[in-house]
Amino acid sequence: MRPSDLPQVRALRLFDSMEDESFAALMQASYLQTFPAQLDLIHEGEPADFLYVVIEGCVELYASSNGREATMAMVHPVGSFILAAVLKDVAYLMSARTCARSKLLLIPAQNVRDALGSDDGFARAIVQELAGCYRGVVKEYKSLKLRTSVEQLANRLLRYNKERCDAHGAFELPYDKKTLASLLGMTPENLSRSFNTLKPYGVEVNGAQIKLTDVKALEALAKPHPLIDERGN
Amino acid sequence: MRPSDLPQVRALRLFDSMEDESFAALMQASYLQTFPAQLDLIHEGEPADFLYVVIEGCVELYASSNGREATMAMVHPVGSFILAAVLKDVAYLMSARTCARSKLLLIPAQNVRDALGSDDGFARAIVQELAGCYRGVVKEYKSLKLRTSVEQLANRLLRYNKERCDAHGAFELPYDKKTLASLLGMTPENLSRSFNTLKPYGVEVNGAQIKLTDVKALEALAKPHPLIDERGN
DNA sequence: TGGCGCCATTGATCTGGGTCAAGTGCGGTG
DNA sequence: CACCGCACTTGACCCAGATCAATGGCGCCA
Incomplete structure (x- = not known):
């Protein structure tokens, strides 16, 4: 993990009220990886092993069913994706692929769940993030219906x-x-x-x-x- | 609040790991109201004053825009609705109306937010509930798109x-x-x-x-x- | 009981958007 | 430079679903 990327990640609402020690431990456990364009990162239905943060590039979240495919969302820096599946320790509902060369931070799911249980600031930030994600997708759903x-x-x-x-x-x-x-x-x-x-x-x-x-x-x-x-x- | 309704509410995943004192305080502050069918409970755009729990009956969440209207979800006993807006202290994204004579528990939003800050079990339950709500609407969105x-x-x-x-x-x-x-x-x-x-x-x-x-x-x-x-x- | 309102069904017609096909332009590669 | 593959545009045609209208059934009310 390059030290120059840390402030960017730390400034995310998800992490900014975390204890220093919790954040350091989480980053210690994480991986920073660079991926080429058009690479499948995760597949819907797989267990959620990591929380992803886009540092550079762009990621497309998409869904498939019955021979059809649809883009569900686009994630830009410094956004995260797949938080709900990580927190519930269940399968991803969407697949993800890079649409440009991308640098991603992969945070092991178990470490996220551990930090949730031990850092109150983090727990509160997660609540706000999840509520925001929920409202974001409700708005998209409204747009599609109306x-x-x-x-x-x-x-x-x-x-x-x-x-x-x-x-x-x-x-x-x-x-x-x-x-x-x-x-x-x-x-x-x-x-x-x-x-x-x-x-x-x-x-x-x-x-x-x-x-x-x-x-x-x-x-x-x-x-x-x-x-x-x-x-x- | 009739004592016979309490176990039902307490058994909700949202409340079941709450400290007894926290739960009692929350219920003390809440109102149990009966509403006739076809009554508008909230309007999208209004500030979120209460978290609602359906004890009896049925509630329709709907959205309107540009002269069009669409049903977004139906809430049955003992389900809650509008949690995200309560937690973020922002406006409702959907309106709600009873579709049958309904008994609802109205929990003041500020009390929910206070309990979130003071009861770890509640905070954790809220995380799981929000993650579940998010995944639920993602699934509906997928269904509509695919x-x-x-x-x-x-x-x-x-x-x-x-x-x-x-x-x-x-x-x-x-x-x-x-x-x-x-x-x-x-x-x-x-x-x-x-x-x-x-x-x-x-x-x-x-x-x-x-x-x-x-x-x-x-x-x-x-x-x-x-x-x-x-x-x- | 009759009248009314509403829901649901059915038919005719329309329309927004999908499918299929062909053409153009652009970037990448040898 | 030529070729290829892909994205994008455009046209023709199709169709799933909406709109409009009419009808029947049911529940409610005076």
């Missing part, structure tokens, strides 16, 4: 615009369109069409580069709502 | 059959078909049609009474999978 594909895309673009807009008023899509389509629960063909549908609402597309030239019109179509679109609470 | 409406209904019927099958090999739907349709993310018309689609697979429908006469054939269509269909872990 919105059309075009509406979902419009809201996603508004969020990216808010988070990533550069000096030219444009932003770059955080991952390829095929993955974005799967994340939104549609086919790549339909994503392409949805972008075209949004053209009259000021959405200019140049590959992965997007520029929103009429945010007001797009918002009128998208109808963003904090109870679905806000992240982090 | 299955057709007919497949969802087939799996739902198989689950009810397993849970509720009586001596005649039949079971009663746990709520009206309109609600079931909304829970499965379809219209009542389409639910009706889906039942007809399942007829050749041995699904006999008489109002709310259902009989599965060829479970094997239905399973071949439904393709149940524990990572989506199992509840409780």
